[in-house]
Amino acid sequence: MYDTLPQAHFDAELDAVSARLLAMGGLAESQLSQALYAITRASGETASQVLQLERRLNAAEVELERELWAMVARRQPTARDLRLLIAVSKMVRDLERIGDEATRVAQATHRLLAHGLAGPLRDPIAGIGATGALALRQLRQALDAFARLDVALALAVLRSDETLDAGFEQLMRSLVARMGDDPRSISPGIDLMFVAKALERVGDHAKNLAEQVIYCVKGADVRHTPMDGVEALVN
Amino acid sequence: MYDTLPQAHFDAELDAVSARLLAMGGLAESQLSQALYAITRASGETASQVLQLERRLNAAEVELERELWAMVARRQPTARDLRLLIAVSKMVRDLERIGDEATRVAQATHRLLAHGLAGPLRDPIAGIGATGALALRQLRQALDAFARLDVALALAVLRSDETLDAGFEQLMRSLVARMGDDPRSISPGIDLMFVAKALERVGDHAKNLAEQVIYCVKGADVRHTPMDGVEALVN
Numbered sequence: 001m002y003d004t005l006p007q008a009h010f011d012a013e014l015d016a017v018s019a020r021l022l023a024m025g026g027l028a029e030s031q032l033s034q035a036l037y038a039i040t041r042a043s044g045e046t047a048s049q050v051l052q053l054e055r056r057l058n059a060a061e062v063e064l065e066r067e068l069w070a071m072v073a074r075r076q077p078t079a080r081d082l083r084l085l086i087a088v089s090k091m092v093r094d095l096e097r098i099g100d101e102a103t104r105v106a107q108a109t110h111r112l113l114a115h116g117l118a119g120p121l122r123d124p125i126a127g128i129g130a131t132g133a134l135a136l137r138q139l140r141q142a143l144d145a146f147a148r149l150d151v152a153l154a155l156a157v158l159r160s161d162e163t164l165d166a167g168f169e170q171l172m173r174s175l176v177a178r179m180g181d182d183p184r185s186i187s188p189g190i191d192l193m194f195v196a197k198a199l200e201r202v203g204d205h206a207k208n209l210a211e212q213v214i215y216c217v218k219g220a221d222v223r224h225t226p227m228d229g230v231e232a233l234v235n
Numbered sequence: 236m237y238d239t240l241p242q243a244h245f246d247a248e249l250d251a252v253s254a255r256l257l258a259m260g261g262l263a264e265s266q267l268s269q270a271l272y273a274i275t276r277a278s279g280e281t282a283s284q285v286l287q288l289e290r291r292l293n294a295a296e297v298e299l300e301r302e303l304w305a306m307v308a309r310r311q312p313t314a315r316d317l318r319l320l321i322a323v324s325k326m327v328r329d330l331e332r333i334g335d336e337a338t339r340v341a342q343a344t345h346r347l348l349a350h351g352l353a354g355p356l357r358d359p360i361a362g363i364g365a366t367g368a369l370a371l372r373q374l375r376q377a378l379d380a381f382a383r384l385d386v387a388l389a390l391a392v393l394r395s396d397e398t399l400d401a402g403f404e405q406l407m408r409s410l411v412a413r414m415g416d417d418p419r420s421i422s423p424g425i426d427l428m429f430v431a432k433a434l435e436r437v438g439d440h441a442k443n444l445a446e447q448v449i450y451c452v453k454g455a456d457v458r459h460t461p462m463d464g465v466e467a468l469v470n
Binding site: 065069070072073076077082085086093176179180183186187190193197 | 300311428
């Protein structure tokens with residue numbers, strides 16, 4: 001019953017798990033980038049593709065999560081290996097949730113297209129493209145940081161979250177202003193607010209991913225730690 | 236290195252884990268119920284207490300999650316026990332996220348109080364109280380279902396999610412109407428929309444909790460079934 005395979009074999013299994021996580025990250029990335037294309041270019045077809053991708057991402061999550069627990073149950077990993085597996089398990093969830101947010105963007109796109117994209121909302125939609133590009137960059141950097149176990153890059157992701165939050169606040173203000181000017185823009189404006197919120201959350205998930213990279217490398221759980229505390233720990 | 240303690244001892248550990256999950260559930264429950272009190276009674280003091288509770292809930296999550304993985308690593312749980320541990324791990328996350336949503340409600344309350352609760356929004360705030368009470372009931376039922384491993388009650392939670400979603404839709408419509416009537420209500424109205432959304436998500440998390448109860452119990456029913464048979468049943 002007890003596993004007698006050598007550590008080298010376990011290392012190969014860990015590498016395979018990391019590769020699968022990165023593949024899942026690639027799926028989340030393309031889902032988000034297609035969702036941003038769909039909403040900024042008013043493409044219902046692309047929005048539908050995003051909803052298709054969601055199923056693949058969910059299936060990947062269920063499968064990978066099960067594999068992680070089975071690995072831990074099958075073997076008795078060292079503290080360091082266990083740390084990596086726990087971190088991967090948390091990252092799996094964040095990626096799945098990024099997929100959920102991309103799905104929300106795609107659903108909002110369908111609603112906006114059904115009701116006709118209100119002209120006065122063109123500027124906020126461009127703002128959503130810009131904020132979304134930031135969120136996508138944070139996601140890419142977080143995945144790169146994991147692939148290279150690069151703590152400096154992970155810290156850069158944590159820091160850039162402020163820029164994304166500022167972009168979100170600005171979007172909200174501009175949407176409120178449009179809705180005040182023209183009551184017909186209230187209903188589509190609200191859809192755009194939830195889209196903006198979804199992008200802010202993608203940023204939060206990218207931040208979580210980056211925190212897990214720090215946890216893997218340094219062994220410190222920095223999830224509920226203020227930024228200066230994180231920097232002190234890492235440097 | 237391998238653990239030689241008898242199954243009875245492991246069962247005691249599992250019971251302790253379940254008790255801790257329920258304690259965490261109690262924290263999430265009181266956080267949500269205080270957040271609802273704060274927003275419906277315009278109590279900034281209670282809103283601040285909600286933010287305090289958040290830290291305790293986060294600490295409980297970090298600790299319990301670590302303990303779960305350590306248990307799996309330390310022992311080699313049977314398929315059934317592993318299933319329970321995985322289910323608990325998922326529930327821990329949902330409870331922590333319910334705490335996040337309660338925190339969002341409390342933060343919105345502070346913003347609403349700072350800007351003065353707009354008179355025309357009294358009705359939607361009452362609606363938030365009613366929808367929130369539904370969400371809280373779903374959470375309580377899901378926790379009860381876990382405490383008693385009661386599949387029928389878990390199924391009732393899954394079913395009641397539709398009522399909550401309908402309440403959310405109605406709230407959104409009434410908020411859009413108010414915002415159209417009076418542009419000054421747009422800004423606080425948006426806060427209330429995010430509050431409504433937070434409550435809808437609490438319902439989603441309660442649904443997730445209920446699904447995990449079903450997963451736990453199905454596993455318990457097939458204790459003496461060979462592993463591939465168990466997987467066929469559960470998948």
